[in-house]
Amino acid sequence: VVNAVGLEAYTNVMANTLSGGNKRKLSLAIALTGNPSVILLDEPSSGLDAASKRIMWRTLGSIIPGRSILLTTHSMEEADALADRAGIMARRMLALGSTESLRRRFGDTLHVHLVSKTAPHSTAEEMNRVRSWVVDTFPGAAVEQETFHGQMRFSIPSSAVLERQRRLSHPRGEGDIGSAMGYLFVLFEENKDDLGIAHHSVSPTTLNQVFLSIV
Numbered sequence: 001v002v003n004a005v006g007l008e009a010y011t012n013v014m015a016n017t018l019s020g021g022n023k024r025k026l027s028l029a030i031a032l033t034g035n036p037s038v039i040l041l042d043e044p045s046s047g048l049d050a051a052s053k054r055i056m057w058r059t060l061g062s063i064i065p066g067r068s069i070l071l072t073t074h075s076m077e078e079a080d081a082l083a084d085r086a087g088i089m090a091r092r093m094l095a096l097g098s099t100e101s102l103r104r105r106f107g108d109t110l111h112v113h114l115v116s117k118t119a120p121h122s123t124a125e126e127m128n129r130v131r132s133w134v135v136d137t138f139p140g141a142a143v144e145q146e147t148f149h150g151q152m153r154f155s156i157p158s159s160a161v162l163e164r165q166r167r168l169s170h171p172r173g174e175g176d177i178g179s180a181m182g183y184l185f186v187l188f189e190e191n192k193d194d195l196g197i198a199h200h201s202v203s204p205t206t207l208n209q210v211f212l213s214i215v
Contacts, residue, residue, distance in 0.1 A: 001029045001032050001033060002029060004029075004032070004059045004062075005025040005026075005028050005029045005032075005055070005056065005059055006025055006052060006055045006056075007022060007025050007026060007029060010022060020047045021047045021048045021049065021052055024044065024045065024046065024047055024048055024056075025048075025052070025056065027044075028041070028044055028056060028059070028060075032063065036067070037066070037067055037068065038067065038068045038069075038070070039063075039067060039068070039069045039070070040069075040070050040071070041069065041070070041071035041072070042071070042072050043071075043072060043073055043074065044056060044060070044071055044073070044078075045057070045073075045075065045078055046073075046074075046075075053078070057078065057081045057082060060082055061081075061082065064082075069082070071083075076206065076207040076208035076210075076211050077207075077208070079099070079207055080099060080206065080207040080208075083099055084098060084099075085097065085098050085099075086098070086099050086102060086207070088102070088210075088211055088214050088215070090215050094214050094215065095214050099207055102207070102210050103204060103205050103207070103210055106205075106210045106213050106214055107204070107205030107206075107209055107210040107213060108157050108158050108159055108205070109155050109156065109157055109158065109204075109205045109209075110155065110156055110157075110158050110161065110180060110181060110184065110202055110203070110204060110205075111153070111154075111155045111202070111203050111204075111205070112153065112154050112155070112156070112184065112200065112201070112202050113151065113152075113153050113199075113200065113201045113202075113203075114130060114151065114152045114153075114188075114197050114199075114200050115150060115151050115197065115198050115199040115200070116130070116150035116151070116152075116196055116197060116198060117196045117197065117198040118150055118196065119149055119150025119151060119198065120149035120150050121150065122147075122149070122150030126150075126196060127147040127150065127152060129195065129196075130152055130195050130196070130197070131143055131147075131152065133191070133195055134152075134154055137164075137187075138154075138156050138160060138161070138164070140156060140157060140160045141154045141155070141156040141160075142154060142155050142156070158180035158181075158204075159180075161180040161183055161184060162179065162180050162183070164183075165179070165180070165183045181202045181204065184202045185200075185202060188200040
């Protein structure tokens, strides 16, 4: 347990002399002692640095099978990393469900990042050509007005992507956010040479963005 929570260097140190972050690790170690079937955690990674958080999340992820873990957190990143089912509260329960179902209900948006082949020296003409293609291809896209160093970002509802996909290619299978992301990847690959795009990324709405849209 000591090794799992990253306290192997402090096995001979009194608990009251530990730092706040290491006391958090110790609290988790105590909670895991006895191999409980139910674990209650309150802000388990609060006060930890990024590396220590990842270790704690990895430890919790490894012990989840066969157990129930109920935790409270202000970190949407932590909830996204650990939760199969999440409840969003602000005085009362505002939403409850799996993280994927919450994204579908409250964050049906894909976020796209495009990088020009000529970045960071791209001209306004080059970026305007990419912008025009995005607007013509996806009329519902919200394109950021500023383009910095040959980079462009825009967001679009996955439902709009799927509608275009259905209209033009009549795909098989279910229309979900995963297939919308796949369609965008294919579309960018097919057009990247004409548009002068070197790199592209597509990401779904984060749980933090879902939280902000609900609260």
